[in-house]
Amino acid sequence: MWQLFALIYSVLVLPPIIYLLCISLLGMRSPPKTRPTSTDKQLAHGRIGVLIPAHNEKLTIERTISSLLQAAEKSQDIDIYVIADNCSDNTAELARKTSVNVLERHNLHLRGKGAALQWAMQIIVEKEYDYTLIVDADSIVNDAFFLALRHCLHESNSEVVQSRYEALANEHSSIKRLAMLGFNVLRAKGRVALGGSAGIMGNGFIISKAALAKVPFRANSIVEDLEYHMRLVESDVKVVFCDEARIYGEMPNDDAASDIQSSRWEGGRLGVLKAAFLPLLKKSFTGLFKGEFHALDALLDLMLLPIGYMVLILFAGLLLPATQLIALFGIIVIGIYVLGAAMCGNGLSELSVLKKLPIFLIKKITRIPALLSASSTKTQWKKTPRKKK
DSSP: OOOHHHHHHHHHHHHHHHHHHHHHHHTTTTTOOOOOOOOOOOOOOOOOEEEESSOOTTTHHHHHHHHHHHHHHOSSSSEEEEEEESSSSSSSHHHTTTEEEEEEEOOOSSOOOOHHHHHHHEEEEEEOOOOOEOTTTTTTEEHHHHHHHHHHHHHHHSSSEEEEEEEEOOTTOHHHHHHHHHHHHHIIHHHHHSSSSOOOOOOSSSHHHHHHHHHHOOOOSTTHHHHHHHHHHHHTEEEEEEEEEEEEEEEOHHHHHHHHHHHHHHHHHHHHHHHHHHHHHHHHHHHHHTOOOHHHHHOOHSSSSOOOHHHHHHHHHHSSGGHHHHHHHHHHHHHEEEHHHHHHOOOOOOOOGGGHHHHHHHHHHHTHHHHHHHTTTTTTOOOOOOOOO
């Protein structure tokens, strides 16, 4: 019986752990990119339409618009649209005081970011933008943001580019920051280096007109970014990672809100895995015969549980002699991954947050029911609550 358990444990744990080791090592050795300037001839030219979905974002919308306008001064042909989506506050009024366009949407039956983006894209399609950029309403960008995106689009000849998405610092975001450095930066670099697709993080990604024509944006789950990325993978459209285009998003400023957000993301990923597993498995086999890896990469990425749950599973494996070696190997890989994530940020100083690891793991256990609930296809979108600072 224990031998059978060890076999099942190995089959479930080893593939994602080996995959994590590969992308961690490749992500750590990924060379830095040169920063483009406004005189750089290696830039993708064309008009960019920026969409900012905003549901009751009066606390952050002005800061986001200001940041984008400042970055846009170094580029050209950029139009910004705020989607005031089912707002009950003065988000639209605040946005209109600036030089951006405002689209107001009122539809309580189709709620959420994905529905708002799909609606807005249908409106601006007549503008025939060469690229469409998605930016969350609680974000700021670096001054070279648009130049870096244009440079990456030209250099990679790609149809979709994901910028580097990190957390804005606050007293509650330290462990979230390290997690995002791992998930959004290290893994994205490693996946591209391995021949896969960087993935879409939901904030700071730009899509060409050709890609939107090939794969129209239709995503209404609670993880609309992951859902759309799966459709891109199915259509053989790879996402490239742009390290020099930086976007920083606000994280929940209290533990309860952070728990809600994490459960939604993690449960949503589980729901996508259940829906996409068999199609991705089939495409992975056919792709490997053609020398293509992006479908298998997407499948392995989905199979890789959130790191906190992986740690719990690996520690559980240490309790049984039959699984101890595999569990020990996995823990070493997790250590390499966490170190790589720290090196993508401010180095070893990022690791100081690991003192919170025991509490973090306990919370992971208590969130399992919420995670399973969020994995349901019937889960409704809910705005992550914020407190006024």
